[in-house]
Amino acid sequence: MSYFDNIRTFVRVYELGSMSAAARDQRISAAVASSRISQLEDYLSVRLFHRTTRQLNPTEQGNIFYEGACKILEAIDEAEAAINSITQSPRGLLHVAAPLGVGRRLIAPLIPEFKREYPLIDLRLRLSDRKLDLTAEGIDAAFFLGVPEDSSLRIKKIADCARVLCAAPSYLAERGAPESPQQLTAGTHDCLNLRYPGAPEFQWPLEMPDGVQRFAVKGPFESDDGDVLTDWALAGLGITLKPVFEIAEHLSSGALQPVLTESPPVPIQMALLYTHRRHQDPKTRLFIDWMTPRVQADLKKSTL
Structure with missing residues (x-):
């Protein structure tokens, strides 16, 4: 799996534009991230990034490899999702985002119950009131208040919040x-x-x-x-x-x-956002279907 780990790290370095940011995203040290990129470059016999003390930019070869790397990882993800669907045992890592208030009061309290029911799924919850790019930041599903500007995202309405x-x-x-x-x-x-x-x-x-x-x-x-x-x-x-x-x-x-x-x-709309590809993943579909009625029930308890 080390070669695929190197590819995943490369993709996140490319998308985030930072070795340290990619390391944090992958939950590894910056030294490990740098080592993985170096291993990949040695294997391919090309430079994938131009590095300076302040900037990190992809080379022409890096741009070409990124396109192919995304296809490789997408194929692997789809294959794993198909296996999970057949075995009916969704597993793996799920990245979820939510606004601070939504996450703290509605989502975080439900996560332990979800984990007890589905112990093979590990969940990373990111809370922020800022605008997120689901694709660039590797988010599988994001709770959202308002109307999303990105029309390419799929949306599942949860409720209109007073x-x-x-x-x-x-x-x-x-x-x-x-x-x-x-x-x-x-x-x-x-x-x-x-x-x-x-x-x-x-x-x-x-x-x-x-x-x-x-x-x-x-x-x-x-x-x-x-x-x-x-x-x-x-x-x-x-x-x-x-x-x-x-x-x-x-x-x-x-x-x-x-x-x-x-x-x-x-009133403001609360919804779940996800990309079309993410929704093909059984664990993402499961999370959305599991969370929606529970959040709706909790919202009904909080009325004037």
């Missing part, structure tokens, strides 16, 4: 509750914004009497971590827009209170 505008009692006591959505854009109130490179939503869509309107809210605080916004809201720093399931406990306790309830945020 959202709420809310703030801490201390903030409302000091600043008062907003009386209209327009106050959110006029600087009358501080809004806590989720912003990160590639974020699809920089405005808050609210349901108004004459239809949905989008408000470019203002505020001194921003973060690319949704839980940081929750902490800031609890500390009385402003108003935040959150999926109800993320802050259900704080709403129940009164630590956060809904505002502008007559103009609520538009």
Whole structure:
């Protein structure tokens, strides 16, 4: 298997553009990753990468070999998937991604049960609120809030998640509750914004009497971590827009209170994303079919 290990490492180095990043992805040391590339180059008698202290770029031979290497690995994956399907014993490594709030509250608690039922499947859960490239980052299935921009991905809808505008009692006591959505854009109130490179939503869509309107809210605080916004809201720093399931406990306790309830945020779609090829893998199909009803059931428990 060492030759195939070398090929897999090469593909990840090529896709990630970094020896250290590929090593982390493969759960090996940078020295092992470098050694595998060197072994592959010795075997092929070509240079696959131009290396400097700061950059690593594929050579012409590296570009050619990458195309063939992907076909080789895809053929192996398909063969293994076919065997797993016949034996009805899905096995192997599954890479799953999710936004921070979704992953921490809904997905991570279910992983131990999934592992108990399917002990031959090892699962790697990556949590991030940033935009992910499923193909480049080797993700088998990704939970997603919103509408994906990549039309080539397959999507399985899980639910429409209710959202709420809310703030801490201390903030409302000091600043008062907003009386209209327009106050959110006029600087009358501080809004806590989720912003990160590639974020699809920089405005808050609210349901108004004459239809949905989008408000470019203002505020001194921003973060690319949704839980940081929750902490800031609890500390009385402003108003935040959150999926109800993320802050259900704080709403129940009164630590956060809904505002502008007559103009609520538009619900946001939660879905699972995957590529067509990934869905051919029995363990990926199994994970999607197993997770979907359980996440739906947990979401129903978190309602206003």
